[in-house]
Structures are given as structure tokens and as C-alpha cells.
Amino acid sequence: MKMLRRRSSVSLDDRLNGLAEAAELADGRLEAGVVAEARSVVSRAGVRRSLSVDHTVVALAGATGSGKSSLFNLLSGTSLATVGVTRPTTSAAQAALWEGAGSGPLLDWLEIPRRHEVTAADPTRGSGPEAVESGRAAVASGPEAEGGRAVLASGPGGWADGDAAGLILLDLPDHDSIELAHRLEVDRLVELVDLLVWVLDPQKYADAAVHERYLRPLARHRGVMVVVLNQIDRLTPAGAERCLKDLRRLLDEDGLAGVPLAGVSTRTGTGLPELRSLLASRVADRRSWATRLAADVGTAADALVTASSGVDTPAGGPGRSGTGEPDAASGAVATVAPEMSTDGLAKLLTVALSEAAGVPTVVEAVARAHRHRSVAATGWPLTRWIRRLRPDPLRRLRLGTTEVHGPTGPVGRTSIPVTTAVQRSRMDTAIREAAGAASAGLPAPWAAAVRRAARSHGDELEDGLDRAVATTSLGVARRPVWWRVAGLAQWVVFAVMLAGVLWLLGLVGLDYLRLPRPYLPTAGELPWPTLLLAGGILxxxxxxxxxxxxxWLGGRRRARRAARMLRASVDEVARELVLAPVKEELSRYRRFTEAVTVARDATP
Structure with missing residues (x-):
């Protein structure tokens, strides 16, 4: 099998269309959950693109005690997030908006809970720890607040005018919260936000919970991810450098090479200007939402490929290697389906189906019927009526008669003996072998789909074969010309014989009446009446x-012709009821591989 060649650049629209088509084609073939997730990604992308594309939703995520809520307050210049050391501290997502006109539908989609009391720092107070403390007592002088959404001007949080325009900053609940509802809320918002900022601390930056549950599976999303090591003020400069190097190593192992890594301190303000600058550049680019959707599409497509291959998911996520690129095993699955040799498979099926359809019985009946009708047409006139008393072999099978063939086709079943258990077993074996040959080289789920397709019309197969035999023109209706010639010759010979008989009877009558005999011509020494009688009989x-x-010769010839016609009819049934569904399934897989390859394109 050959690999599909990727295009160098595929638009997001094309990738979404490819994912939607791949999910539709995989329905009923691959795991239902994987297909549902792919459809969810398409639906989610459609909603996100219909909302504000001028806003960038940035989420701060982290564990309890990592300092993400303090970082949120510093970046927003508010006291919206409650800072503490108890578990859980953050129980619901908080939102801060900079010049948030038109962001309402987007925040409604994110389902940010509304709260009645919101605190925000005065824009004139600047940023930093002092701003946080002053913000707790400055609700009245803070910016306009809408429920739990603090709407800020450009200044709060230390942002230069216009740098944060369009930024929506979220403080997520703790991902390690003891409350299941909080963890579910984190999982929900992690799927929706445009840019993820993971806030880690020196004590738990290597915690397997965050790496195995979030960072590693999100290797495709490294383009919309930032990692922050907070609380570096608790370390010596050398210790902070060692922690950052070790964290970079862990991120590279997670497939997150190239993800920005920043060391900050919410107590001293170290690293905050650089973090603001990074976020400002992402917000100004206005492309994080598209990059996020492209990563979602790639991840969903990888999951489809992994489900299609039937192999275990690698550590880097569905269809991923540790480097975050599609690995060889999963990539090899997205291949073109083998071209099916329908002629070869049809021959394989026709032999078994012909036997099951009673073709040998019909062929033999054609030969016997030809001999039967030939004798009835060319036999001795005195005895041929006896032949007509015998049943016609084809009529016994209800073939070649008006009982089976009406003006619009067959009107009843034939009387061919029912399929035996041995014949049915051979037919099932032939179908199974044909499906196996057609699906050779396909991934297990698609090979199983091909096998199901081959048997999808199993209930119709016997009736279809019977109809095919009943409607096949066997070529027995036309009477050969020589039958008429031979029949006429038999009547002439019979007339000659009858003339001899009458002549002899006349002579016997004359002898009986003692009348003189007339002249009796002879042929040699044999009288003509005797010659006519004996010659007629002979x-x-x-x-x-x-x-x-x-x-006999004509019966064999007609039997061979009937066998060809019947095999052609059986071949047509095999193609229609067995091979056509198989071919459609192979075409479906081929279209799936093409669509999923488009969806997996690495260019967002």
C-alpha cells in the first residue's frame, strides 16, 4: 500500500471539512466515542468561529498552591480571584476582560458563572502586590463589572495602552481539586479556550497528574500553550535555573518542544513583563483561536487513525509519538485501500454460488430437455406420442415455461432442489474467502466492515440466485431447423411404409376373394409392396x-451455452449482492483515508 501524499498547506476550512467527512465515513466502523469526539470538534469549531475572532481567551491552569490565582490578580490588576492555601481555593472560573465589547456571546459560550460581588483594582494604582491589596478595598472605584466578569481598561495589570485589547483572561479551578465538579470544569474549559497557560511551582512541576493527564495528551496543542514556573523567588538563582532546565526536559519528553517556558514570581514581579509581552503578542496576532482549532482537528484526526489501526495509543497522545508528530505506526494506517479485482473475486464466488443455485441441475435438465423434445419432434410417428407422455425435464423445474416467465418477469419460484447444507457451507466459505481477499491489508476495523458488507444481503442471496436462474434465457425455445426436416422425412417414410402396408393388404384381400391378382412390380426378386414396407420401417x-x-450433440451444445448464460446471471448476482457492498466499503475506506489525511495536515 502506498502512503497518501500530503499537500504542503491545507486551510482550516478544508481540514474541518475533512474531519467531518472522516467522522461520517467512520460512523459504525470505528469506536463510537472517537467518532462522536470528532463530530464534537467540528461542531465546536463552527461555534467558535461564529463568535468573536477579535478576542483571545487565555486560561491560567494549575494545581492548588501553584499561585495561578495570584498571577491572575497581578495580570488583571484585580482581586477577583481568591488567594489561599486551602483545597480547593478556586472553585469556579473567573474572567477578566480588557476592552471587552462584543465578547458577551463568547463568554456565554464559555459558561463563565455569574457572581454578585466582584472586586477590581483602580486602573490608576498600577500592578503588583500593592495593587492586589488596594483592589480589595477599591470595589467602588474599580472598572465596570458585569456579574463575575471584570471589564477592564487597557491600563490595569501593568499592560500598556492597547496591548491587552481583546484579551479575556480566565482563572480556572484547580485541576487537582478534591471536588470532582472542579476537575470536570477544568477539563471542559481546557477544550474551549484559545491559549493555555500552565502555572507550575517548584514543588510539583514534575507531578505526573498534570503531565500525563493534560500536557502529554495536548502535544498537538503546543502552538497554543505557555508553561510558567511560578514562585521562583523561593529558589536561589542557580536552583531556579536547574528547575527550569529540568522542566524543559520534561516538556520535551511530553512532545512540547518549543513551548514557551517562563520563570516568574508573583511576590517580586520577576518575569511578569516578559509574560505580559508574550501574551500581548499572541493577543495581537488574533490567530490563537485558529491555531487552537487546527490542533483540535489534528488531535481528533489522530484519534480516528488510531482507532482505525486498532493499535494502542502512544504515550504522546492519540496517534502521537513523544515528539508530538504523527508516529509511523499510526501514519501508516492512513493508506489507500487496495484496488479490488472484481473479476477474480467474482470467479471465486460464481463457482460456489452456481452450485448453490442448482446450475449443474439446470444444465443437465437443458441437455435432457433438448433430447426429449428432439425425440418427440423427430421420432417415428407411430411411437413419438409415447415420448410426449413423459415429463419435460425443464418443465419439471418450472423453467422455460409461462408459469415462471410472465410479461414483466418471473412470477414464482422455480422447482430447483433447495440448497443443501453442504452447498450452503461452500457458499458461505466462498463469500468469506472473497471478503478476506478484498480486505487483505486493511486495518482490523475496516476489514471487519468489509466482511459485514459481504454478508449484508445474505437473506436476499438465495432468492436472488433463484430469480437469476428463472429469468435467464436458456436458448431452448427455438426449435432447430433440422427437427422439421427430420420430422417431415419421418412422415414421408411413414407414408411410404403405409403405402406398402395398404398395397399388401389389397393383395391379401384379392386372394381372399379369389380374384385375379394384378401385375405386381418387383425390384429384383422383392415385390414393391414389401420393399415399401420394409424400406419405410428401416x-x-x-x-x-x-x-x-x-x-445428443445438440443437447451438449445447448447445455454449454446455458451454463455460460447461467454463470453470467449468477456472476451478476454475486457482483450486486456481495461484491458491490464490498466495493462500496473499500471506497468508503479510501475516502476516509483521504479525508483524515487532509484533517491531519500539520499546517494550521
Whole structure:
């Protein structure tokens, strides 16, 4: 199998369309949860693009005690987030908006809970720890607040005018909260936000919970991720450098090479200007939402490929290697389906289906029917009526009669013997072998789908074969010309024989009446009446024997022709009821691989 060649750049619209098509084609073939997630990504992307693309939703995520709420207050210049050391401290997401006109539908989609009391720092107080403390007592003089959403001007949080325009900053609940609802809220918002800022601390930056549950599975999202090591003021400069190097190593192992890593201190303000500058550049770019959606599409496409291959998910996430790139195993799954040789598979099926359909019985009946009708048409006139008393082999099978063939086709089943258990077993084996040959080289889920497709019309197969045999023109309706010639010759010979018989009877009558005999011509020493009688009988037998020989040869010829016609009809049934569904399934897989390859394109 050959790998599909990727295009160098695919638009987000094309990738979303590819993912939607791949999910539709995979429905009923791959794991339902994976297909549902792919459809959810398409739906979520459609909603996100319909909302404000001028806003960038940045979420601060981290564990209890990492200092993300303090960082949120410093960046926003508010006291909206409660800072503490108890678990959990942050129980619901908080939002701070900079010049947030038009962001309402976006925040409604994010389902940020509304609160009745919001504190915010005075924009004139600047930023830093002092601003946080002063903000707690400056609710009245703070910016306009809408429920739990603090709407800020450009100044609060130490941002230069216009730098934070369009920024929506979220403080998420603790991902390690003892409350299940808090963890579920984190999982929900992590799927929706445009840019993720993971806030870690020196004590738990290597915690497996955050690496295995979030960072590693989000390797595709490294373009919309920032990692912050907070509380570096608790370390010596050398210790802080060692921690940052070790954290960088862990991130590289998670497939997050190149993800920005910043060391900050919410107590001293170290690293905050650099973090603001990084966030400001992402907000100004106005492309984080598209990058996020592209990463979601890639992850969902990787999951489809992994589910299609049936292999275990690598550590880097669905269809991912540790480097965050599609690994060889999962990438090899997205291949073109093998071209199916329908002629070869049809031949494989036709033999078994022909036997199950009673084709050998019909072929033999065609030969016997030809001989039967030939004898009835060319036999000795005195005895041919006896032949007509015998049943016609084809009529016994209800073939070639008006009982089966009406003006619009067959009107009843034939009388061919029912399929035996042995014939049915051979037919099932042939179907299974054909499906196996057609699905050779396909991933297990798609090979199983091909096998199901081959049997999808199993209930119709026997009736379809019977109809095919009943409607096939066997070529027995046309009477050969020589039948009429031989039949006419038999009547002539019979007339000659009858003339001889009458002549002899006349002579016997004259002898009985003692009348003088007329002149009796002879042929040599044999009288003509005797010659006519004996000659008529002998010629009649010779014509009958010759006709039987010709009928045997003609029966074989018609049987061969009928066999070809019947095999062609059975072949058509095999293609329609077995191979056509198989071919459609292979085409479906081929379209799936093409669509999922487009969806996995690395260019957002």
C-alpha cells in the first residue's frame, strides 16, 4: 500500500471539512466515542468561529498552591480571584476582560458563572502586590463589572495602552481539586479556550497528574500553550535555573518542544513583563483561536487513525509519538485501500454460488430437455406420442415455461432442489474467502466492515440466485431447423411404409376373394409392396437413430451455452449482492483515508 501524499498547506476550512467527512465515513466502523469526539470538534469549531475572532481567551491552569490565582490578580490588576492555601481555593472560573465589547456571546459560550460581588483594582494604582491589596478595598472605584466578569481598561495589570485589547483572561479551578465538579470544569474549559497557560511551582512541576493527564495528551496543542514556573523567588538563582532546565526536559519528553517556558514570581514581579509581552503578542496576532482549532482537528484526526489501526495509543497522545508528530505506526494506517479485482473475486464466488443455485441441475435438465423434445419432434410417428407422455425435464423445474416467465418477469419460484447444507457451507466459505481477499491489508476495523458488507444481503442471496436462474434465457425455445426436416422425412417414410402396408393388404384381400391378382412390380426378386414396407420401417429407424445422435450433440451444445448464460446471471448476482457492498466499503475506506489525511495536515 502506498502512503497518501500530503499537500504542503491545507486551510482550516478544508481540514474541518475533512474531519467531518472522516467522522461520517467512520460512523459504525470505528469506536463510537472517537467518532462522536470528532463530530464534537467540528461542531465546536463552527461555534467558535461564529463568535468573536477579535478576542483571545487565555486560561491560567494549575494545581492548588501553584499561585495561578495570584498571577491572575497581578495580570488583571484585580482581586477577583481568591488567594489561599486551602483545597480547593478556586472553585469556579473567573474572567477578566480588557476592552471587552462584543465578547458577551463568547463568554456565554464559555459558561463563565455569574457572581454578585466582584472586586477590581483602580486602573490608576498600577500592578503588583500593592495593587492586589488596594483592589480589595477599591470595589467602588474599580472598572465596570458585569456579574463575575471584570471589564477592564487597557491600563490595569501593568499592560500598556492597547496591548491587552481583546484579551479575556480566565482563572480556572484547580485541576487537582478534591471536588470532582472542579476537575470536570477544568477539563471542559481546557477544550474551549484559545491559549493555555500552565502555572507550575517548584514543588510539583514534575507531578505526573498534570503531565500525563493534560500536557502529554495536548502535544498537538503546543502552538497554543505557555508553561510558567511560578514562585521562583523561593529558589536561589542557580536552583531556579536547574528547575527550569529540568522542566524543559520534561516538556520535551511530553512532545512540547518549543513551548514557551517562563520563570516568574508573583511576590517580586520577576518575569511578569516578559509574560505580559508574550501574551500581548499572541493577543495581537488574533490567530490563537485558529491555531487552537487546527490542533483540535489534528488531535481528533489522530484519534480516528488510531482507532482505525486498532493499535494502542502512544504515550504522546492519540496517534502521537513523544515528539508530538504523527508516529509511523499510526501514519501508516492512513493508506489507500487496495484496488479490488472484481473479476477474480467474482470467479471465486460464481463457482460456489452456481452450485448453490442448482446450475449443474439446470444444465443437465437443458441437455435432457433438448433430447426429449428432439425425440418427440423427430421420432417415428407411430411411437413419438409415447415420448410426449413423459415429463419435460425443464418443465419439471418450472423453467422455460409461462408459469415462471410472465410479461414483466418471473412470477414464482422455480422447482430447483433447495440448497443443501453442504452447498450452503461452500457458499458461505466462498463469500468469506472473497471478503478476506478484498480486505487483505486493511486495518482490523475496516476489514471487519468489509466482511459485514459481504454478508449484508445474505437473506436476499438465495432468492436472488433463484430469480437469476428463472429469468435467464436458456436458448431452448427455438426449435432447430433440422427437427422439421427430420420430422417431415419421418412422415414421408411413414407414408411410404403405409403405402406398402395398404398395397399388401389389397393383395391379401384379392386372394381372399379369389380374384385375379394384378401385375405386381418387383425390384429384383422383392415385390414393391414389401420393399415399401420394409424400406419405410428401416429408414424410419435410421432417421430416428441419426436424430438421437444429433439431439445428443445438440443437447451438449445447448447445455454449454446455458451454463455460460447461467454463470453470467449468477456472476451478476454475486457482483450486486456481495461484491458491490464490498466495493462500496473499500471506497468508503479510501475516502476516509483521504479525508483524515487532509484533517491531519500539520499546517494550521
Amino acid at each position: 429408414l424410419g429407424l435410421v432417421i430416428a437413430l441419426l436424430s438421437r445422435g444429433a439431439a
